[in-house]
Amino acid sequence: xxxxxxxxxxxxxxxxxxxxxxxxxxxxxxxxxxxxxxxxxxxxxxxxxxxxxxxxxxxxxxxxxxxxxxxxxxxxxxxxxxxxxxxxxxxxxxxxxxxxxxxxxxxxxxxxxxxxxxxxxxxxxxxxxx
Amino acid sequence: xxxxxxxxxxxxxxxxxxxxxxxxxxxxxxxxxxxxxxxxxxxxxxxxxxxxxxxxxxxxxxxxxxxxxxxxxxxxxxxxxxxxxxxxxxxxxxxxxxxxxxxxxxxxxxxxxxxxxxxxxxxxxxxxxxxxxxxxxxxxxxxxxxxxxxxxxxxxxxxxxxxxxxxxxxxxxxxxxxxxxxxxxxxxxxxxxxxxxxxxxxxxxxxxxxxxxxxxxxxxxxxxxxxxxxxxxxxxxxxxxxxxxxxxxxxxxxxxxxxxxxxxxxxxxxxxxxxxxxxxxxxxxxxxxxxxxxxxxxxxxxxxxxxxxxxxxxxxxxxxxxxxxxxxxxxxxxxxxxxxxxxxxxxxxxxxxxxxxxxxxxxxxxxxxxxxxxxxxxxxxxxxxxxxxxxxxxxxxxxxxxxxxxxxxxxxxxxxxxxxxxxxxxxxx
Amino acid sequence: xxxxxxxxxxxxxxxxxxxxxxxxxxxxxxxxxxxxxxxxxxxxxxxxxxxxxxxxxxxxxxxxxxxxxxxxxxxxxxxxxxxxxxxxxxxxxxxxxxxxxxxxxxxxxxxxxxxxxxxxxxxxxxxxxxxxxxxxx
Ligand SMILES: [Mg+2]
Ligand SMILES: [Zn+2]
Numbered sequence: 001x002x003x004x005x006x007x008x009x010x011x012x013x014x015x016x017x018x019x020x021x022x023x024x025x026x027x028x029x030x031x032x033x034x035x036x037x038x039x040x041x042x043x044x045x046x047x048x049x050x051x052x053x054x055x056x057x058x059x060x061x062x063x064x065x066x067x068x069x070x071x072x073x074x075x076x077x078x079x080x081x082x083x084x085x086x087x088x089x090x091x092x093x094x095x096x097x098x099x100x101x102x103x104x105x106x107x108x109x110x111x112x113x114x115x116x117x118x119x120x121x122x123x124x125x126x127x128x129x130x
Numbered sequence: 131x132x133x134x135x136x137x138x139x140x141x142x143x144x145x146x147x148x149x150x151x152x153x154x155x156x157x158x159x160x161x162x163x164x165x166x167x168x169x170x171x172x173x174x175x176x177x178x179x180x181x182x183x184x185x186x187x188x189x190x191x192x193x194x195x196x197x198x199x200x201x202x203x204x205x206x207x208x209x210x211x212x213x214x215x216x217x218x219x220x221x222x223x224x225x226x227x228x229x230x231x232x233x234x235x236x237x238x239x240x241x242x243x244x245x246x247x248x249x250x251x252x253x254x255x256x257x258x259x260x261x262x263x264x265x266x267x268x269x270x271x272x273x274x275x276x277x278x279x280x281x282x283x284x285x286x287x288x289x290x291x292x293x294x295x296x297x298x299x300x301x302x303x304x305x306x307x308x309x310x311x312x313x314x315x316x317x318x319x320x321x322x323x324x325x326x327x328x329x330x331x332x333x334x335x336x337x338x339x340x341x342x343x344x345x346x347x348x349x350x351x352x353x354x355x356x357x358x359x360x361x362x363x364x365x366x367x368x369x370x371x372x373x374x375x376x377x378x379x380x381x382x383x384x385x386x387x388x389x390x391x392x393x394x395x396x397x398x399x400x401x402x403x404x405x406x407x408x409x410x411x412x413x414x415x416x417x418x419x420x421x422x423x424x425x426x427x428x429x430x431x432x433x434x435x436x437x438x439x440x441x442x443x444x445x446x447x448x449x450x451x452x453x454x455x456x457x458x459x460x461x462x463x464x465x466x467x468x469x470x471x472x473x474x475x476x477x478x479x480x481x482x483x484x485x486x487x488x489x490x491x492x493x494x495x496x497x498x499x500x501x502x503x504x505x506x507x508x509x510x511x512x513x514x515x516x517x518x519x520x521x522x523x524x525x526x527x528x529x530x531x532x533x534x535x536x537x538x539x540x541x542x543x544x545x546x547x548x549x550x551x552x553x554x555x556x557x558x559x
Numbered sequence: 560x561x562x563x564x565x566x567x568x569x570x571x572x573x574x575x576x577x578x579x580x581x582x583x584x585x586x587x588x589x590x591x592x593x594x595x596x597x598x599x600x601x602x603x604x605x606x607x608x609x610x611x612x613x614x615x616x617x618x619x620x621x622x623x624x625x626x627x628x629x630x631x632x633x634x635x636x637x638x639x640x641x642x643x644x645x646x647x648x649x650x651x652x653x654x655x656x657x658x659x660x661x662x663x664x665x666x667x668x669x670x671x672x673x674x675x676x677x678x679x680x681x682x683x684x685x686x687x688x689x690x691x692x693x694x695x696x
Contacts, residue, residue, distance in 0.1 A: 013591075016167055018165075018166070018291065036578075042373070044365075044368035044371075044372075045368050045371050046362060046363065046365050046368050047368075050362050064371045064372060064373050064381075066373040066629070067371065068375070088630065088637075091640070095545065119313060154626055180591075295632050297632050297634060298634050299563055299633075300563055300568045300635060301563065301564050302563040302564065303563075303566045307568075308597045308634075309658065310562050310563040310633055311564070311682070311688055312562075312563055312658035313562070313628055313639070313642055313644060314658050315628070315631055315632050316630075316631075316632070317627075317628050317644035318626075318629070319626075320626030321624050321625060321626040321644060322624075322629075324626060325624045328624070374627065374629040374630075374633075375629060376626045376629065376630070376644070377626055377627075377628075378626070379613055381630075390615065423654045423655075424597075424654055424655050425596065425597060425657060426646050427655070428623065428624065439664055444686055475568075496683055532602060
């Protein structure tokens with residue numbers, strides 16, 4: 001069961017510019033719970049990679065904002081989510097079949113409730129696998 | 131603040147500047163460069179940073195505050211002294227004096243600065259300033275004309291929380307009625323550059339070596355936002371993976387807004403010779419303002435405007451393209467720069483050929499030192515690398531950025547339709 | 560969200576009034592024999608106001624270039640991203656330019672050099688906005 005979480009950085013993560021509410025500890029918790037971690041941000045790709053290296057979280061993909069489809073094509077998962085702080089984040093998530101949380105929703109780590117005893121809640125709401 | 135134009139050298143034939151080599155830049159000073167002002171830290175306001183920069187420039191010149199007899203400033207960094215970003219008020223409450231108006235928060239006038247710094251000997255104030263190129267030209271003319279002898283020139287560029295220049299209007303008046311209904315905005319830059327690429331058979335990817343080199347140069351300049359806060363390299367892969375803002379303008383052609391201030395001492399050549407560093411003589415300043423014939427400024431307009439200004443500058447300084455050792459054309463947006471290089475025919479580059487130059491050696495130590503301070507791409511939207519870097523180059527203290535030959539440096543900005551050019555030299559000419 | 564609606568002022572009212580009648584007008588200085596758009600209070604060439612008149616145009620033009628906006632500062636346009644920003648040159652005086660989103664033309668499929676003709680979109684406040692469509696022969 002694979003769930004991919006794609007994080008915007010600026011305005012979303014605590015290390016962003018401006019800082020967002022989602023701490024790297026929350027991201028680490030998701031990683032340790034088995035989620036696939038990725039970033040999709042206006043940061044230069046090398047800057048995104050440097051960030052993940054600094055926190056020792058192996059991201060499966062780093063993408064510019066227009067490259068969410070590339071992420072979806074490259075990484076096989078049962079469900080895809082993007083977390084961001086701007087209308088464009090919501091827009092690209094919707095266009096590419098990613099579920100979406102606003103940065104302020106992300107601080108309660110809603111992804112942790114996705115893995116149910118029966119499987120995964122997909123962005124559309126239906127239960128896949130079992 | 132109304133825009134003053136009487137001092138400009140903007141009518142052809144301009145002739146050789148009457149103060150050629152008799153006015154000099156003596157020093158530069160910088161405040162720290164932050165991404166934003168947080169709205170709380172009163173020691174990091176634009177006003178506080180302008181004071182830091184002013185003191186640094188005074189110190190760098192080896193003079194005393196009491197030597198300053200003129201303050202020439204662009205309160206907000208934009209034409210007419212308008213703030214480069216959004217204003218603090220009226221939506222947010224002001225603070226206790228001296229922060230009870232925009233002055234000190236998003237603009238810093240000479241009058242505010244003199245009060246806070248206790249500068250008692252200032253006999254000439256000019257807070258009409260413009261972008262940094264026009265501002266240095268204004269200061270050079272004022273000193274040359276004798277309005278003051280030791281001018282403190284300050285250039286603050288502010289940035290507050292949030293994204294600036296958002297447009298929430300549902301009804302549009304004035305000039306916006308001809309653009310907003312069709313969503314026209316930064317598309318102006320994308321449109322002209324798309325025309326350029328189509329006409330000359332180039333493409334956006336060919337910008338990469340230029341922008342990547344600017345980032346490298348910026349990391350070597352201590353004033354840069356990136357040098358101070360994000361010192362990792364910016365790569366070709368990074369540039370090529372940038373998203374479109376308005377095709378052919380990508381996110382990595384846009385300068386990051388920052389909160390900082392710079393200051394310069396502009397004085398007579400005679401006084402400058404007694405100051406700490408060797409004078410950077412100003413050989414010329416020229417200015418131009420154009421209006422496109424109709425709704426948009428297309429490639430033909432852009433090339434025509436840039437050509438007039440480039441030829442005006444050469445006529446004013448008496449120099450030829452081959453005389454320019456270091457060229458510093460504006461880059462915020464990066465898609466402007468080729469128009470300037472081609473208009474100035476620097477290194478023999480003709481129309482449509484600037485991207486060929488980008489593919490050659492444009493490092494500071496190579497044969498084509500271009501934007502050796504990093505421009506805006508490598509430093510943030512502070513615009514002062516265009517002066518502080520060539521000052522350091524000509525004074526021989528540019529460190530790892532030092533060009534082999536740095537006798538004549540020319541900088542040009544800000545827009546293809548509204549520009550000024552400053553010619554700097556190691557000798558009075 | 561609807562696109563921003565022009566609010567006519569004394570200078571622009573003749574233009575928008577003409578649009579409401581399905582006509583695309585520009586200013587002309589009869590002394591200089593020179594067209595002017597957007598409207599200005601005086602002729603930019605001679606500096607006089609009294610020779611400025613409004614004249615109808617052919618309503619035909621050519622696409623001279625375009626941008627595609629992916630990240631606009633205009634809030635009302637955000638839901639429509641990405642969208643075309645084509646520039647139209649007027650047939651009888653190519654120095655006179657107009658904006659167009661070329662409704663119906665996919666982004667990145669803007670045919671530069673193609674002929675277009677004006678039509679009008681109904682906006683709020685009774686405003687009719689000039690838009691342009693490809694002429695098919
Ligand atoms: Mg963000
Ligand atoms: Zn006329």
